[in-house]
Amino acid sequence: MNVVLITIITLSALGALAAIILYFVAQKFKVFEDPRIDQVEEVLPAANCGGCGFPGCRAFAEALVKSDDITNLNCPVGGADTMQAAAKIVGKEVGTAAPMVAVVRCNGSCENRPRTNSYDGAENCTIAATLYGGETGCTYGCLGLGECVDACNFDAMYMNEKTGLPVVIEDNCVACGACVEACPKDIMQLRNIGPKSRRIFVSCVNEDKGGPAKKACSVACIGCGKCEKVCAFDAIVIKNNLAYIDYEKCKLCRKCVTVCPTNAIHEINFPVRKPKPPVEKKLVGKVEEGTVKTPTPKPATELKAESPKPAAKVEKAETSVKKDRVVEKKDDSTPEKKDKPESK
Amino acid sequence: MLKTFSLGGIHPEENKFSAGKKIEVLPIPTQVSVPIAQHIGAPSTPVVERGDSVKVGQIIAKSSGFVSANIHSPVSGKVFKIDKVLDASGYKQMSIIIKVDGDEWEESIDRSTSLNREITLSAEEIVKKTGEAGIVGLGGATFPSHVKLSVPPGKTCDILILNGVECEPYLTSDHQLMMEKGEEILVGTQILMKALKVDKAIIGIENNKKDAIEHMTKLAEQYKGITIQALKVQYPQGGEKQLIDACIGREVPSGKLPIEVGAVVQNVGTTFAVYEAIQKNKPLFERVVTVTGKSVKNPGNFMTRVGTPVKDLIEAAGGIPENTGKVIGGGPMMGKALASADVPVTKGSSGILLMPDELSTRGKTESCIRCSKCVSVCPMGLLPYLLMTLSQKAIWERSEEERVMDCIECGSCSYTCPSNRPLLDYIRLSKGTVGQIMRSRNK
Numbered sequence: 001m002n003v004v005l006i007t008i009i010t011l012s013a014l015g016a017l018a019a020i021i022l023y024f025v026a027q028k029f030k031v032f033e034d035p036r037i038d039q040v041e042e043v044l045p046a047a048n049c050g051g052c053g054f055p056g057c058r059a060f061a062e063a064l065v066k067s068d069d070i071t072n073l074n075c076p077v078g079g080a081d082t083m084q085a086a087a088k089i090v091g092k093e094v095g096t097a098a099p100m101v102a103v104v105r106c107n108g109s110c111e112n113r114p115r116t117n118s119y120d121g122a123e124n125c126t127i128a129a130t131l132y133g134g135e136t137g138c139t140y141g142c143l144g145l146g147e148c149v150d151a152c153n154f155d156a157m158y159m160n161e162k163t164g165l166p167v168v169i170e171d172n173c174v175a176c177g178a179c180v181e182a183c184p185k186d187i188m189q190l191r192n193i194g195p196k197s198r199r200i201f202v203s204c205v206n207e208d209k210g211g212p213a214k215k216a217c218s219v220a221c222i223g224c225g226k227c228e229k230v231c232a233f234d235a236i237v238i239k240n241n242l243a244y245i246d247y248e249k250c251k252l253c254r255k256c257v258t259v260c261p262t263n264a265i266h267e268i269n270f271p272v273r274k275p276k277p278p279v280e281k282k283l284v285g286k287v288e289e290g291t292v293k294t295p296t297p298k299p300a301t302e303l304k305a306e307s308p309k310p311a312a313k314v315e316k317a318e319t320s321v322k323k324d325r326v327v328e329k330k331d332d333s334t335p336e337k338k339d340k341p342e343s344k
Numbered sequence: 345m346l347k348t349f350s351l352g353g354i355h356p357e358e359n360k361f362s363a364g365k366k367i368e369v370l371p372i373p374t375q376v377s378v379p380i381a382q383h384i385g386a387p388s389t390p391v392v393e394r395g396d397s398v399k400v401g402q403i404i405a406k407s408s409g410f411v412s413a414n415i416h417s418p419v420s421g422k423v424f425k426i427d428k429v430l431d432a433s434g435y436k437q438m439s440i441i442i443k444v445d446g447d448e449w450e451e452s453i454d455r456s457t458s459l460n461r462e463i464t465l466s467a468e469e470i471v472k473k474t475g476e477a478g479i480v481g482l483g484g485a486t487f488p489s490h491v492k493l494s495v496p497p498g499k500t501c502d503i504l505i506l507n508g509v510e511c512e513p514y515l516t517s518d519h520q521l522m523m524e525k526g527e528e529i530l531v532g533t534q535i536l537m538k539a540l541k542v543d544k545a546i547i548g549i550e551n552n553k554k555d556a557i558e559h560m561t562k563l564a565e566q567y568k569g570i571t572i573q574a575l576k577v578q579y580p581q582g583g584e585k586q587l588i589d590a591c592i593g594r595e596v597p598s599g600k601l602p603i604e605v606g607a608v609v610q611n612v613g614t615t616f617a618v619y620e621a622i623q624k625n626k627p628l629f630e631r632v633v634t635v636t637g638k639s640v641k642n643p644g645n646f647m648t649r650v651g652t653p654v655k656d657l658i659e660a661a662g663g664i665p666e667n668t669g670k671v672i673g674g675g676p677m678m679g680k681a682l683a684s685a686d687v688p689v690t691k692g693s694s695g696i697l698l699m700p701d702e703l704s705t706r707g708k709t710e711s712c713i714r715c716s717k718c719v720s721v722c723p724m725g726l727l728p729y730l731l732m733t734l735s736q737k738a739i740w741e742r743s744e745e746e747r748v749m750d751c752i753e754c755g756s757c758s759y760t761c762p763s764n765r766p767l768l769d770y771i772r773l774s775k776g777t778v779g780q781i782m783r784s785r786n787k
Contacts, residue, residue: 117434117683120706122766127773132683133434208428208436 036065036089043085044075049153051076051176064090071095077154077174100175100190102156102168106142107203107266109163113138113217129184137216140206142166142187151182170197192247196269200245200252203266207240214262221264227256346551348576349586352723354756355578356677358552362516362636362643367524369647370660372447376419376651377429377439378404382690383480384487385411390440396423401450401627404440407475413488413691414478418629418649421445432673432690434683442651453626459527460623463535470539470622477621478691479628482613483507483518483582484674486692489614493539495603501540502606505591506533506547506615508556509575511582512675515695517632518612520645522549522556526563529612532619533570540608545570546591547612552577579677580754584609586723598750613694633657633689637698639665648689655685657696669704672697677755710763718757718767724750728757728767735774740781743774749782751775 040061047057052075054060064070064086074097075082087094113136119128125147133139144164149157156172157179159165166179166188179188187205202221206213210222223241235249236256245256245265257265381387388405398404398417405415421444428436449455465473475490495501506529510518522529533545547564549557551574561572573591580586585596587609594605602609610618613631620626629650636643641662648657654671658664664671664685672679673687676697681704718728726747734743748771757767 122769124769124773127766127769130772130776131433131680131769133430133436139435 034065037061039089040064040086043078043082043089045077045082047077047153047174047176049077049174049176049178051174051178061086064092068092076100076176099193101170101173101193101197101199102175102177102179102188103191103199103201103203103268104142104166104168104187105189105201105203105205106140106165106185106187107219107264108136108138108141108217109165112219113141119143125182126184138206138208138213138220140185140208141204141217143185147182147184148179148188151178153178194247194252198252198267198269199247200250200254200257200265200267201247202243202245202264204264205242207242209241213241219263222262224261226259226261227265230255230259346574346576347590348578349581349589349723351589351725352721352756353578353580353586354721354760356513356759358577359514359636359638360516360519360552361514361638361640362634362645363519363553364523364555365516365520365644367520367632367645367647368660370649370652370657372419372444372649373652373656374444375424375441376444376649377441377653377688378415378418378651379429379431379437379439379688379690380405380415381437382415382486382650382692383413384485385409385413387438388412388415390426390438392417392423392426392440394423394425397421398423398442399448399450401453401629403478403627404442407478407488411488411491413480414476414627415440415650416478416627416629417442418651419444420448430684430687432680432682432687432693439688454624456624459531461531463531463538463622465622467539467541470535470618473622474539474618477617477627479614479617479621480691481611482617482631482691482694483611484678484692484694486690489610489618492608492610493536495540495608499603500606501542501603501608502544503592503608504533504537504540504542504545505587505607505609506545506612507582507584507587507609508547508549508553508560508612509582509587510553511550511577511579512677512679512695513579514636514697515634515675516636517634517645517694519553519556521616521632522553522560522612525616526560528619529615530560530563530567530570531623532615532617534567535618535622536608536610536615537569543569546573547571548573548575548581548587548591550575550577550581580723580752580756583723583752583754585752598747628691631689631691631693633693634695635661635698636695637665637668638700638703639667640698641665648693650691651688653686653688654682654693654696657689658685658698661696661698665698665700667700667702668698669701670699672699672704677759678753706766707764709765712765713763715762717760717762721756721760723754723756724752726751728771729765731774732765732767732770735770735777738777740774740778744778744782748774748778 041058044057044061052060054063064073070092072095079099083094115135116137117135119135121128123145125143125145128143128145134143142165146159148166149159154172154174156169157166160167175190177190180190191199191201204221206220213220213222221243223238225238227243228236228238233249233251235246237244254267257267380390386409389408390405392398392404399420400417402417403414404417407414419442421442424441424443426440429439431437471490471493474493479489480486481489508518508522537545547560557572557574564570564572575581575590581590584602588594588596588602588607596602596605617628630647632645633648634645635657643661646657646660670681671685673682673693675695679697712729722728731743731746731748751771755768761767
């Protein structure tokens with residue numbers, strides 16, 4: 001009996017002593033963490049994609065709470081709603097970042113860009129890019145091994161097997177920039193979504209002079225400068241034989257699309273141009289004035305810019321296809337594209 | 345028992361079809377395109393302009409740093425243009441294109457074939473002249489030779505090792521050079537010994553070149569301090585670190601250069617180029633290139649001017665055989681498939697290999713079966729299977745700990761893998777990324 005008692009007393013005394021020591025140690029080494037960090041983290045999407053520039057949502061939440069000015073911070077996945085919710089918690093003003101989307105700046109499908117050799121090394125764009133220039137005469141274009149697709153955490157990309165090019169599913173794209181990081185050829189770019197998801201961009205990154213560029217790929221930008229001349233807003237710059245459209249200056253007038261001799265400039269989600277000017281006036285009524293005056297030189301065939309979705313993608317994806325249209329010359333139309341009925 | 349290196353190694357089929365074929369002089373092409381980056385280090389700066397007349401051996405691009413090399417005109421004629429031209433990697437690279445007109449050499453070059461044994465220049469002058477002559481390692485790595493000859497302060501060199509191993513299957517250019525220009529190579533060795541201030545030199549030759557070993561041993565009797573070392577046939581014995589291990593049994597520490605153990609390694613082709621530069625005043629603008637392959641009609645060794653299109657060489661060897669799957673620049677182990685036959689021969693082109701279809705494609709990649717063959721053949725004692733996985737998963741810190749930067753890219757692991765795994769491809773990716781990380785850390 002005595003033994004049991006002594007044991008209990010000793011252990012209790014030890015426990016109490018340890019508790020007292022631990023209490024003071026904990027007081028001494030206490031790390032204060034703002035409870036708002038947890039709250040902010042709650043409202044963030046928990047995708048941990050790094051699209052905000054921070055390593056994960058927790059780090060972003062910390063940045064939101066700790067920095068004084070958060071107008072430059074943005075969560076591309078959550079968008080404005082998430083940022084507003086976070087701003088409410090931390091009691092600061094947030095900036096209004098225009099939503100972005102990833103675009104593929106290469107249209108070198110098998111028809112447009114003939115193969116000159118074949119690669120049978122490791123299926124990885126970075127490895128292929130360090131080894132050699134690619135399977136075609138264009139050393140700038142897409143290698144087609146799908147590292148961007150592998151990098152995408154949001155199911156927003158897939159490889160189109162017919163064209164060998166990646167396709168962005170706009171509805172899923174959160175503009176985290178993982179594909180931009182992954183692409184060794186700098187083909188992926190984040191651009192402004194634009195009003196009504198309409199945007200214009202040069203779908204080429206070839207910096208060769210006109211002759212070699214055109215020889216390697218029929219839809220390459222040849223740096224002719226026609227678009228630069230026709231642009232009334234100074235939005236287009238030609239550098240290294242390559243046109244670049246600044247999306248912040250571009251007013252979506254589409255003049256450049258019309259003058260481009262190689263159809264390297266793509267327009268996305270615009271209504272179809274009809275050969276008759278009055279009809280067109282109605283259709284593009286809401287767009288900038290410039291467009292209306294531009295007559296379409298030739299009847300254009302309607303085509304999809306970012307080719308069809310795999311069967312698995314359901315209705316939601318289907319809607320985004322409907323919007324993707326590009327005006328291209330007839331001779332460029334591919335058999336694959338012809339097969340597809342024009343979207344309803 | 346012949347000497348060889350201690351770790352790993354493989355012995356692929358030798359296939360030296362062009363062995364014993366006399367070095368033929370390839371006719372000068374009508375146009376050459378000379379890339380301005382033919383060496384490791386900074387690309388050279390062109391010093392000629394469009395329309396300039398150039399003579400053979402005239403400097404056309406100047407070295408733009410310590411680790412860089414001069415480039416000399418391989419032909420006489422007019423500079424047609426300086427433009428971006430497809431190079432062996434399929435990327436466009438700045439090149440000087442010269443339209444050939446006659447064959448007029450710089451007067452200072454001694455074109456006689458007589459042997460000149462007497463070395464008049466001092467050590468410093470030799471190093472300087474090697475640099476001026478644009479000599480780079482002709483074994484394939486194209487590291488500027490004058491850099492290797494300038495022993496950094498605090499380090500001492502006590503032995504010169506010459507690489508006459510030619511461990512790559514198929515290639516025979518160094519072998520043939522030793523047979524035909526043996527004396528010149530030995531004089532070149534003495535020049536290098538003088539430059540490095542050493543009194544001992546070993547020429548390592550693999551035992552599959554018995555005629556060369558015999559020939560060189562006989563010649564070397566007249567030269568003090570030079571010995572010939574016969575080596576067991578084992579790939580990659582031509583790697584610097586492997587050759588040092590095989591010849592003198594010293595191990596170069598991880599991440600260090602051979603000078604750390606007091607050795608400098610030069611290729612026999614480079615040594616011949618040094619001889620010509622010092623004794624004949626001839627800069628490096630031509631080299632011996634082996635053109636070979638299983639179904640090639642007339643495999644051979646050709647003295648080729650830099651800038652000659654590869655297709656001219658193939659033509660000289662009897663054209664492209666019908667079943668050719670790949671044209672490889674270099675040897676079958678470390679060489680790279682060419683994206684086009686129009687690319688020019690550079691200072692580093694040791695061979696052109698026409699591989700038949702069935703030998704040139706990779707098999708289907710299967711899962712790793714943990715057979716550890718890659719580990720047992722790695723001459724650097726690395727774990728290729730692990731490095732590949734780390735690279736795929738982008739775990740760079742661990743890759744660095746596993747000494748990925750020690751990989752010499754010999755390809756033994758990929759060669760031996762029964763599952764056809766692209767081990768070396770992923771290790772190269774890892775080397776590139778880890779190298780970048782290490783450089784940014786040092787900044």
